[in-house]
Amino acid sequence: MTPETHMEKTPGTFELIGMDGRARAGILHTAHGSIETPIFMPVGTVGSVKALAPDDIHAIGAQIILGNTYHLYLRPGDDLVARRGGLHEFMKWDRPILTDSGGFQAFSLSSLNKMSADGVEFRSHIDGSRHMFTPEKVVSIQRNLGSDIMMPLDVCLGYGASREDAAKAVRRTTEWAARCRAAHPVGSPGLLFGIVQGCTYPELREASARQLMDIGFEGYSIGGLAVGEPKNLMMKNLRALDPVLPQEKPRYLMGVGTPLDILHAIETGVDMFDCVLPTRNARNGTLYTSAGKVNIKRREYAEDDSPLDPKCSCYTCRTFTKAYLRHLYVSKELLAFRLNSIHNLTYFLDMVRGARRAILEGRYAEFKAGYEAMYPEEDLLFDAPEC
Amino acid sequence: MTPETHMEKTPGTFELIGMDGRARAGILHTAHGSIETPIFMPVGTVGSVKALAPDDIHAIGAQIILGNTYHLYLRPGDDLVARRGGLHEFMKWDRPILTDSGGFQAFSLSSLNKMSADGVEFRSHIDGSRHMFTPEKVVSIQRNLGSDIMMPLDVCLGYGASREDAAKAVRRTTEWAARCRAAHPVGSPGLLFGIVQGCTYPELREASARQLMDIGFEGYSIGGLAVGEPKNLMMKNLRALDPVLPQEKPRYLMGVGTPLDILHAIETGVDMFDCVLPTRNARNGTLYTSAGKVNIKRREYAEDDSPLDPKCSCYTCRTFTKAYLRHLYVSKELLAFRLNSIHNLTYFLDMVRGARRAILEGRYAEFKAGYEAMYPEEDLLFDAPEC
Numbered sequence: 001m002t003p004e005t006h007m008e009k010t011p012g013t014f015e016l017i018g019m020d021g022r023a024r025a026g027i028l029h030t031a032h033g034s035i036e037t038p039i040f041m042p043v044g045t046v047g048s049v050k051a052l053a054p055d056d057i058h059a060i061g062a063q064i065i066l067g068n069t070y071h072l073y074l075r076p077g078d079d080l081v082a083r084r085g086g087l088h089e090f091m092k093w094d095r096p097i098l099t100d101s102g103g104f105q106a107f108s109l110s111s112l113n114k115m116s117a118d119g120v121e122f123r124s125h126i127d128g129s130r131h132m133f134t135p136e137k138v139v140s141i142q143r144n145l146g147s148d149i150m151m152p153l154d155v156c157l158g159y160g161a162s163r164e165d166a167a168k169a170v171r172r173t174t175e176w177a178a179r180c181r182a183a184h185p186v187g188s189p190g191l192l193f194g195i196v197q198g199c200t201y202p203e204l205r206e207a208s209a210r211q212l213m214d215i216g217f218e219g220y221s222i223g224g225l226a227v228g229e230p231k232n233l234m235m236k237n238l239r240a241l242d243p244v245l246p247q248e249k250p251r252y253l254m255g256v257g258t259p260l261d262i263l264h265a266i267e268t269g270v271d272m273f274d275c276v277l278p279t280r281n282a283r284n285g286t287l288y289t290s291a292g293k294v295n296i297k298r299r300e301y302a303e304d305d306s307p308l309d310p311k312c313s314c315y316t317c318r319t320f321t322k323a324y325l326r327h328l329y330v331s332k333e334l335l336a337f338r339l340n341s342i343h344n345l346t347y348f349l350d351m352v353r354g355a356r357r358a359i360l361e362g363r364y365a366e367f368k369a370g371y372e373a374m375y376p377e378e379d380l381l382f383d384a385p386e387c
Numbered sequence: 388m389t390p391e392t393h394m395e396k397t398p399g400t401f402e403l404i405g406m407d408g409r410a411r412a413g414i415l416h417t418a419h420g421s422i423e424t425p426i427f428m429p430v431g432t433v434g435s436v437k438a439l440a441p442d443d444i445h446a447i448g449a450q451i452i453l454g455n456t457y458h459l460y461l462r463p464g465d466d467l468v469a470r471r472g473g474l475h476e477f478m479k480w481d482r483p484i485l486t487d488s489g490g491f492q493a494f495s496l497s498s499l500n501k502m503s504a505d506g507v508e509f510r511s512h513i514d515g516s517r518h519m520f521t522p523e524k525v526v527s528i529q530r531n532l533g534s535d536i537m538m539p540l541d542v543c544l545g546y547g548a549s550r551e552d553a554a555k556a557v558r559r560t561t562e563w564a565a566r567c568r569a570a571h572p573v574g575s576p577g578l579l580f581g582i583v584q585g586c587t588y589p590e591l592r593e594a595s596a597r598q599l600m601d602i603g604f605e606g607y608s609i610g611g612l613a614v615g616e617p618k619n620l621m622m623k624n625l626r627a628l629d630p631v632l633p634q635e636k637p638r639y640l641m642g643v644g645t646p647l648d649i650l651h652a653i654e655t656g657v658d659m660f661d662c663v664l665p666t667r668n669a670r671n672g673t674l675y676t677s678a679g680k681v682n683i684k685r686r687e688y689a690e691d692d693s694p695l696d697p698k699c700s701c702y703t704c705r706t707f708t709k710a711y712l713r714h715l716y717v718s719k720e721l722l723a724f725r726l727n728s729i730h731n732l733t734y735f736l737d738m739v740r741g742a743r744r745a746i747l748e749g750r751y752a753e754f755k756a757g758y759e760a761m762y763p764e765e766d767l768l769f770d771a772p773e774c
Contacts, residue, residue: 046714046718046720047711047714047715047718047720048715048720048721048722050720050721050722051721051722051725052722053702053706053722053725053726054706055702075714075717075718076689076710076714076718080689080690080710083690084690084692084708084710084711090708090710090711090714091711092706092707092711302463302467303467303470303471305471315440315442319440319441319479320479321471321477323463323467323471323477324434324471324477324478324479327433327434327462327463327477328434328435330462331433331434331462331463333433333434333435333437334435334437334438334721334724334725335435335437335438335439335440337721338438338440338721338725339440
C-alpha cells in the first residue's frame with residue numbers, strides 16, 4: 001500500500017516517467033512528499049475525510065487529500081488554522097494537501113452571491129454573514145491553510161452556457177489567474193495551478209490553456225467539466241486540451257468522477273482527480289467492487305457471509321461480511337459510514353494505482369477494458385450523440 | 388492496555404483475588420476468555436459499539452461488551468445471527484459478550500406492551516409488528532446470539548412504585564428467573580445471571596436475592612436502580628444486598644452509571660457495570676477527563692492546542708488537539724463521534740482498571756477520593772436527604 005520511495009526533489013518538479021498512448025505515469029513533488037500519478041485525491045471538505053481519521057487515510061493508501069477553501073475559511077477560519085500551524089498540523093495529516101479556490105462553493109452553496117471584476121461577494125451558508133473572495137484573498141486563505149497545491153479564483157459556468165458567456169468567463173478567469181500568480185510568484189511555498197475554463201467549446205478551452213501557459217503555473221487544472229454535459233463532450237474537450245497543455249506539468253481534472261470517467265480521462269493525459277463520489281456513495285450504501293456496484297441495502301445480502309469484495313484488501317473486506325455491512329447500514333449505525341468509506345476509497349485508489357502500473361507496462365487499453373466491462377450501463381453514456 | 392494473562396478455567400468460575408473493605412477484585416471466566424473485575428462494559432446495542440469497530444474496542448482495552456437482546460431480536464433477528472455463527476462471529480468480536488433480557492426495552496421502547504404471567508407482549512418500535520417475550524423465549528434468543536453472560540426476563544419498575552407493586556414485581560421476577568434457569572440449566576453454554584429487583588425497599592431486595600440464590604445462578608445482577616431514585620437510596624439498597632449476595636459469585640449493577648456511581652457501587656462489592664453514558668455523552672460532546680468534564684463545543688477550546696486529556700493514552704488524546712476536536716464537533720463531522728467515543732470509553736475503562744489496582748493495593752478509599760474531588764457537584768447528590 002505504501003508508495004514507492006522517491007528521491008525528494010524541488011516542490012513543483014513533475015517527472016513524467018512513462019506513457020502508454022497519451023496516458024501518463026509521473027511523480028509530482030511537493031513540500032510534503034511526492035505523489036505518484038495518476039492519482040485520486042479523497043475529499044476532506046472541512047478538515048477531515050468524512051468518517052475517517054488520518055490513520056484510516058494512510059491505511060487505504062491515499063497519497064494526497066483535498067481540503068475545501070470555502071468551508072475552512074468560514075469554519076474554523078483560515079487565520080485560526082494558520083495559528084495552529086496550518087491544516088496539516090491541525091488535522092494531523094503529514095502528506096500533501098491540495099485546496100480548491102473556494103469560488104465554486106461561493107457560487108453554488110451560498111445565497112446572494114454577486115460577481116464583479118474584483119471577485120465574488122457572497123453570504124455564508126452557515127450564518128448569512130457577508131464575505132468577499134478576490135483572487136488575492138483566496139491565495140491568502142490557501143497560504144494560511146499551508147496548502148501544497150493551490151487553485152486560483154476562476155469563473156466556472158454550468159453546462160449550456162452560450163459561447164459568448166463562456167468566452168467572457170475565460171477572459172475573467174485569465175485575469176484572476178494573473179492576479180493570483182502575482183500574489184503568489186513562482187518559488188513561493190505551495191504550488192499554484194492555473195484553471196482552464198471554456199465550457200464545452202474546444203477552441204475556448206485551447207485559448208484558456210494558452211493564456212494560462214503564458215502566465216506560467218506549476219500545473220494545470222481543468223475546471224467546468226462534469227457539470228452536466230454529455231460524457232462524449234467532456235472527452236472531446238479533454239482530447240482537445242491534451243496536445244495544448246505542456247507535457248512537463250501535471251494536469252488535474254477537477255471534481256471527476258466515476259471510475260470510467262477517471263479511466264477515460266487518464267487516456268487523454270490527465271494525472272490528478274478528486275471527487276466526493278466514493279465517500280458520498282459510501283454513506284448512501286452504494287459500494288464499488290471488482291464485480292461492479294453493490295447496493296448494500298438490498299435484502300439479497302442479509303445472509304451473505306462473503307466479503308464485500310474478495311479481491312479487496314481493505315480493513316472492511318478483510319474483516320466483515322456483506323451480511324454485517326448490510327445490517328449496520330439498515331440499522332443506521334455510525335460504523336457503516338466508516339467501513340463503507342474505507343472500502344470505496346480503497347477501490348478508487350487501487351484503480352488509479354492499477355492504471356499507473358498498466359501505463360508503465362504498456363497495457364493501459366486492456367486495463368481500462370476490464371473496467372468498461374464492469375460498468376456497461378455507464379459506458380453507454382460515452383456513446384451518446386453529441387449535442 | 389492488555390489484561391493480564393490468566394489460566395483459563397471453566398466458564399462461570401469467579402476468582403475473588405482481593406478485597407479492600409467491601410470492594411472486590413476478581414476474575415470471571417467465560418467461554419470467550421476471562422474478565423478482570425471490577426469491569427465496565429461498553430454497550431453495543433445493535434451489534435456495534437456505536438461509531439467503533441472491533442479494532443477500536445480492542446485498542447481501548449475493553450474486555451467484554453454488551454449486546455441488546457430486544458434490538459438484535461428485531462433486527463437483524465437472532466435466527467439470522469445464529470445462522471452466521473452467533474454475534475461474536477457476526478460482528479467480529481472474539482472476547483466475551485453479555486446480553487440483557489430485552490425486557491427493559493420491550494417495556495420502555497415499544498408501544499402497547501402488555502404484561503401477563505407468561506411474559507411481555509409488545510409491538511416493535513421499528514415496524515409495529517407484534518411480539519411476545521416469555522422467559523423461555525429470551526433465553527432462546529440469547530442462546531441464538533451465542534451470549535457468554537445471559538439475563539433472565541424480569542419485571543423492572545420505575546422509581547416511586549409502591550411496596551405492594553414492588554413485592555409483586557419481585558415475585559414474578561423470581562418465577563420467571565426459575566423458568567429461565569429450567570430452560571438453561573447449569574452447564575449449558577453461556578452463563579445465566581439472576582436479576583435482583585425490589586425497587587428502593589431494602590427488605591424486598593434482600594428477599595429477591597435470597598429467592599434467586601435458592602434457584603442458583605452463575606452471577607447476580609442488580610436491576611431497577613438508577614431509574615430516577617436519589618443516589619443515597621441506590622447506595623442504601625446496594626449496601627443492604629452486599630452481605631446477602633454470595634461472595635463467590637460476580638455481581639452486576641445494570642445500566643450504571645456515572646464515574647462516581649460506579650466507584651461508590653464498587654465500594655459496596657459490585658463487580659460489573661454497563662452504561663450508554665460514555666458513548667452517548669461522546670456523541671453529545673461531553674467528554675470525561677482527569678480534570679473533570681469538558682464540553683468540547685465551548686468557544687474557549689477553539690484555539691486550545693493541548694490534548695483533551697494529557698494523562699490519557701487513547702488515540703484521540705495521543706493525536707489531536709482540543710481545537711481540532713471542537714472543530715469536528717461544531718462542524719458535525721462523523722469523525723467526532725468516533726474520536727470522542729474512543730476517549731470516553733478509555734476514560735471509563737482506565738477508571739475501573741485503576742480501581743482494581745487500588746483494591747489489590749489496599750488504597751481504594753484514596754483512589755475514590757481523587758475522583759470525588761473531580762466531580763464535586765455530582766457528589767452532592769449522594770448527600771441528598773432520603774425520600
